[in-house]
Amino acid sequence: MDAIRIEGLTKKYKGIVAVDHLDLKIEEGKLFALLGINGAGKTTLIKMLACLTQPNSGDAFLHNKSIMSNRQEVKDLISISPQETAIAPNLSVRENLDLMCGINRFSKQKTGQKIKEMVSQFALAPVLDKRAGKLSGGWRRRLSIAMALISEPKILFLDEPTLGLDVVARSELWDTIKNLKNKMTIILTTHYMEEAEALSDQVGIMKAGKLLALGSVHDLKVLANTTDFEQAFITIVKGG
Numbered sequence: 296m297d298a299i300r301i302e303g304l305t306k307k308y309k310g311i312v313a314v315d316h317l318d319l320k321i322e323e324g325k326l327f328a329l330l331g332i333n334g335a336g337k338t339t340l341i342k343m344l345a346c347l348t349q350p351n352s353g354d355a356f357l358h359n360k361s362i363m364s365n366r367q368e369v370k371d372l373i374s375i376s377p378q379e380t381a382i383a384p385n386l387s388v389r390e391n392l393d394l395m396c397g398i399n400r401f402s403k404q405k406t407g408q409k410i411k412e413m414v415s416q417f418a419l420a421p422v423l424d425k426r427a428g429k430l431s432g433g434w435r436r437r438l439s440i441a442m443a444l445i446s447e448p449k450i451l452f453l454d455e456p457t458l459g460l461d462v463v464a465r466s467e468l469w470d471t472i473k474n475l476k477n478k479m480t481i482i483l484t485t486h487y488m489e490e491a492e493a494l495s496d497q498v499g500i501m502k503a504g505k506l507l508a509l510g511s512v513h514d515l516k517v518l519a520n521t522t523d524f525e526q527a528f529i530t531i532v533k534g535g
């Protein structure tokens with residue numbers, strides 16, 4: 296089944312077509328990496344899919360729910376872990392998780408269970424009572440993803456999840472993301488080609504609001520006639 300079906304989606308800002316009649320299907324349970332140089336339209340596309348901004352034309356269906364006419368159902372299906380983490384810096388890690396359970400109107404019992412589950416899944420025990428604002432970047436991103444998962448989304452958007460992290464924190468977060476694969480559909484944006492290579496089942500490369508290429512990392516290397524994925528990306532973007 297398609298988790299996401301995008302049909303002719305278009306978003307214009309004054310004088311700029313940020314997303315231009317885009318068609319795309321993303322299969323359920325896959326990790327889809329959305330790549331493109333700055334200004335390609337990735338964030339705008341994700342914002343439309345997450346019902347944060349309205350398209351000018353076209354539509355997209357998440358589990359067959361339209362972003363135009365079934366907005367609440369779409370919002371119930373998804374969760375976002377944004378670039379700017381949505382954590383409350385003055386609250387502890389536990390309080391942040393608790394807050395998110397409150398937003399989801401969980402009972403006291405479900406809240407207890409959920410926090411336990413997240414602490415175990417994301418190995419948060421060592422920082423549970425630390426103020427979130429005092430955490431390192433790697434821990435903050437891990438908490439941000441844990442918080443995004445509390446609502447049990449079917450589709451998770453990860454916007455540049457390892458931006459600014461050191462290589463060790465990045466590799467640990469990759470392991471965390473790998474553990475989420477197959478449990479939900481994940482749409483990931485990144486500027487790190489090795490990240491797309493390590494994690495994705497499918498890759499879409501955007502340029503000027505359009506989809507330039509679509510396929511597995513292997514497919515795109517073959518398309519660009521190279522064994523190096525970064526080189527393949529450059530060849531495709533420059534050629535398109």
Ligand SMILES: Nc1ncnc2c1ncn2[C@@H]1O[C@H](COP(=O)(O)OP(=O)(O)OP(=O)(O)O)[C@@H](O)[C@H]1O
Nearest residue numbers: 308309311313331332333334335336337338339340
């Ligand atoms: N709110 C806005 N108002 C006007 N123009 C915008 C707005 N948001 C985005 N744009 C423009 O739309 C185009 C696509 O931007 P978008 O942020 O979607 O690209 P991106 O691929 O996410 O880039 P990056 O990799 O830098 O995050 C750019 O030309 C950008 O300047």
